[in-house]
Amino acid sequence: MTDLALRLAGATIGYGDVAIVRDADLTVRRGEAVAVLGSNGSGKTTLSRGLLGLATVLGGTVEVLGAPVGRQREHGRIGYVPQRHTVSGAMPATVREVVGVGRLPRLGLFRRPGPRDRAAVAEAVDAVGLADRLEDPVAALSGGQQRRVLVARALAAEPELLVMDEPTAGVDAASQAALAAVLARVSAAGTTLLVVTHETGPLSGVLMRAVVVDSGRLTFDGPLAAVGPVAGADCHHPAGAAAPPVRGYRLDQPRPAPDAVRVRDGSR
Numbered sequence: 001m002t003d004l005a006l007r008l009a010g011a012t013i014g015y016g017d018v019a020i021v022r023d024a025d026l027t028v029r030r031g032e033a034v035a036v037l038g039s040n041g042s043g044k045t046t047l048s049r050g051l052l053g054l055a056t057v058l059g060g061t062v063e064v065l066g067a068p069v070g071r072q073r074e075h076g077r078i079g080y081v082p083q084r085h086t087v088s089g090a091m092p093a094t095v096r097e098v099v100g101v102g103r104l105p106r107l108g109l110f111r112r113p114g115p116r117d118r119a120a121v122a123e124a125v126d127a128v129g130l131a132d133r134l135e136d137p138v139a140a141l142s143g144g145q146q147r148r149v150l151v152a153r154a155l156a157a158e159p160e161l162l163v164m165d166e167p168t169a170g171v172d173a174a175s176q177a178a179l180a181a182v183l184a185r186v187s188a189a190g191t192t193l194l195v196v197t198h199e200t201g202p203l204s205g206v207l208m209r210a211v212v213v214d215s216g217r218l219t220f221d222g223p224l225a226a227v228g229p230v231a232g233a234d235c236h237h238p239a240g241a242a243a244p245p246v247r248g249y250r251l252d253q254p255r256p257a258p259d260a261v262r263v264r265d266g267s268r
């Protein structure tokens with residue numbers, strides 16, 4: 001068994017035949033906790049979706065947990081918190097049910113959840129501070145709370161690799177701190193973390209290494225501590241990195257109008 005969680009070599013990832021992330025080299029050992037940083041539109045989500053088989057590998061190599069992407073033998077080894085997600089307003093499911101979906105790959109066909117599954121769901125919901133909302137319809141929760149439900153769903157799967165795309169976006173400070181504590185725990189237990197974020201502050205004790213994506217290229221790979229804040233905001237440039245900081249590096253720019261409607265789902 002390889003000790004690599006991720007291996008990208010000359011990897012080009014995109015949609016259709018359009019390359020977004022280009023010629024990426026990245027090796028992540030099992031148990032590492034890596035932040036993925038970069039400005040809006042730089043390709044962070046595309047990179048993480050490429051690891052899940054949700055964006056197309058157009059060239060090069062992308063291996064996840066020792067196998068080409070999408071060819072993992074068992075399901076449930078990779079947890080994913082997508083950046084944009086509407087927990088549909090029409091969905092009557094409760095918090096317990098949605099988080100329980102995270103256990104499905106572990107159940108196998110026709111198997112009913114057992115005590116271990118129920119405990120994993122309860123622990124995950126507790127970890128994101130929603131224990132008192134377990135039986136509430138997800139649609140009745142706020143945007144930030146729904147985000148935390150999705151984090152719990154990924155945690156409940158107890159994956160070997162946890163890919164989170166802006167898990168703290170729209171989540172209040174107390175919940176971010178709680179999430180940091182949870183991630184520290186799962187990281188200590190050996191789970192590999194890849195976390196796309198604009199807010200490294202709360203997670204800085206957990207994410208030791210940072211990768212910066214800039215216009216589809218990986219321009220920095222090194223200690224998170226070497227990525228300094230710009231103008232005191234939640235933004236980043238690779239201090240001391242080979243590549244100079246690029247203009248427009250602020251990460252918290254207002255999004256253009258077409259994206260503004262997405263605010264409704266609370267995922268930003």
Ligand SMILES: Nc1ncnc2c1ncn2[C@@H]1O[C@H](COP(=O)(O)OP(=O)(O)OP(=O)(O)O)[C@@H](O)[C@H]1O
Binds near residue numbers: 018
């Ligand atoms: N489904 C898609 N089809 C085609 N192009 C896409 C698709 N999704 C994203 N893109 C393009 O890929 C580029 C990178 O987008 P991506 O979502 O990876 O950026 P990001 O770094 O995650 O940005 P943000 O910080 O805003 O989340 C953008 O130019 C975007 O328009």
Ligand SMILES: [Mg+2]
Binds near residue numbers: 044045046083165
């Ligand atoms: Mg993104």
